[in-house]
Amino acid sequence: MPANNEEKKEPESIPEDVESQLEALIAKKKEEIEKGLNDKIKLAKGEAEKKIGDIEKEFEKEKETLSSYRKVMAEYESKKKSLESEIKEHLNKAIEVQKAIEKLTGATLGELKKVNELSQKLEEFHKEVEEKASLLEKELEEKFGIVAEVLEGREHEDIIGDLEKELT
Numbered sequence: 001m002p003a004n005n006e007e008k009k010e011p012e013s014i015p016e017d018v019e020s021q022l023e024a025l026i027a028k029k030k031e032e033i034e035k036g037l038n039d040k041i042k043l044a045k046g047e048a049e050k051k052i053g054d055i056e057k058e059f060e061k062e063k064e065t066l067s068s069y070r071k072v073m074a075e076y077e078s079k080k081k082s083l084e085s086e087i088k089e090h091l092n093k094a095i096e097v098q099k100a101i102e103k104l105t106g107a108t109l110g111e112l113k114k115v116n117e118l119s120q121k122l123e124e125f126h127k128e129v130e131e132k133a134s135l136l137e138k139e140l141e142e143k144f145g146i147v148a149e150v151l152e153g154r155e156h157e158d159i160i161g162d163l164e165k166e167l168t
Contacts, residue, residue, distance in 0.1 A: 133148075140146045 137148045140148055
């Protein structure tokens with residue numbers, strides 16, 4: 001009957017068997033939970049790595065955009081400096097031309113003043129000549145009875161008129 005005895009368990013060993021079965025069941029459940037946890041961790045890790053990859057791609061795009069922005073700003077600064085240099089150059093030329101104009105204007109005014117002075121001298125000389133001619137005419141008429149033509153003041157006026165036309 002020993003074979004029967006093995007089949008029959010002693011009442012003291014039943015709690016130990018139940019305990020070992022419970023431990024095996026708990027271990028199995030624990031293993032399933034850990035496996036599920038590991039699966040969730042792997043899935044979460046995969047999703048996190050994908051998100052990180054997406055963020056890195058977006059970051060690279062932003063870096064490219066920033067690089068493009070820097071290039072545009074560098075081109076702007078370069079062109080700005082070039083144009084500012086050209087502006088200064090043309091402004092300096094304009095100032096030089098303005099100074100030359102002022103100098104020429106002063107010279108023109110000086111020349112016009114001389115023209116005016118010479119015109120007055122011509123007018124005075126013309127009057128003197130007219131007076132002398134008038135005296136000579138009277139003298140010729142009184143002494144010799146010759147009637148001479150009086151000088152006309154048209155020549156002087158023609159010269160002044162021509163000068164005025166040239167200046168306008």
